[in-house]
């Protein structure tokens with residue numbers, strides 16, 4: 001696709017997200033707040049489905065991983081020890097002509113002369129570090145003694161709780177601690193919709209191991225993570241693995257992969273899978289004076305474990321899911337005339353609403369009662385949506401546009417008015433193929449559960 005088509009595609013996605021209630025600008029009625037977003041009724045369902053599935057495969061379906069939920073505010077000492085207070089920064093340049101503040105890598109260089117990309121000015125300051133952490137004060141006094149930061153990653157609370165969790169879970173190496181939660185970065189240049197935000201969520205796993213297992217587990221986790229993306233409906237063709245070079249890698253990491261996705265605005269990082277060695281635990285052990293060692297009962301040795309970290313962004317993955325799902329095709333309208341159909345082809349596992357339930361006519365009490373009965377039957381197991389307004393084809397389209405994989409229609413055959421054999425059966429329509437089959441109401445729940453789980 002060309003650049004213009006990709007830009008248009010992204011614009012349509014952003015507009016659909018607002019129109020159908022996936023994502024809104026934060027504080028919109030006050031002009032918004034750059035880099036912050038609110039998830040609407042459908043967005044929150046999509047996000048929850050993603051987080052729940054990550055939790056299921058990372059924690060519940062494994063014996064070697066436990067979860068935690070840490071606080072966003074932590075003792076400032078954590079950020080000193082981790083290195084974030086001193087080094088979590090982007091180099092910034094100010095343009096003295098138009099007063100723009102730019103990330104140093106955004107400055108244009110022409111014939112060895114550096115220029116402002118905004119105004120073309122050449123009067124630029126030297127690059128200076130700008131810390132990306134949001135500073136705040138804990139308690140009533142606003143002075144140096146009360147300073148801390150909103151966490152820029154969830155990982156550090158896992159490291160500082162390592163010993164407690166090791167003791168209570170009684171896990172043996174290798175084992176992991178998983179967490180999903182908010183992180184905050186005062187990004188200089190939030191952009192590409194939710195892709196680079198100032199407030200976002202991460203799904204992080206710190207998988208502790210022996211030093212000699214680190215590199216092998218790095219490759220193992222990369223494969224697990226690629227499988228995960230495929231299992232939520234992201235095509236392998238649009239996923240790419242970048243081996244982060246020695247120069248780009250954090251100095252303590254022995255190996256890092258970036259999992260990238262072909263967004264309409266270019267190939268960008270979805271997740272980092274990094275072998276962080278024993279750096280974090282050693283830093284916290286040194287700074288706190290508390291042992292963060294593991295005791296190996298077989299060898300009777302004590303040592304600080306190494307760690308492999310798959311760290312994924314919730315919001316970026318939600319955006320990738322929407323970009324991946326967005327498509328159009330041709331379908332007949334009520335009168336059989338072909339029209340363009342907008343359809344979000346979400347994997348049923350991720351779809352915000354799993355099944356639309358429609359009585360053929362809204363002014364027929366029996367049809368409505370039967371449809372409501374089906375709502376009651378399915379509701380405990382999945383998110384369903386009841387819709388009785390408008391022509392049935394229009395109702396299907398409205399669900400196609402938000403990615404609902406299944407639609408159930410209650411008609412006169414359901415009531416047994418045409419053929420006794422069809423009493424208590426409904427039509428089940430599948431979103432992508434638009435194929436319809438006749439299904440017994442009693443079989444519906446099992447049938448749908450097997451397709452959405």
Ligand code: GAP
Nearest residue numbers: 153155195196197200270271272311312313316
């Ligand atoms: N604990 C490691 C860590 O935080 P990172 O590569 O800085 O590593 C991990 O972040 C993931 O968090 C990224 O791959 C991305 O998905 C997400 N992420 C980071 N910064 C983000 C931002 N400003 N907006 C949205 N997601 C972000």
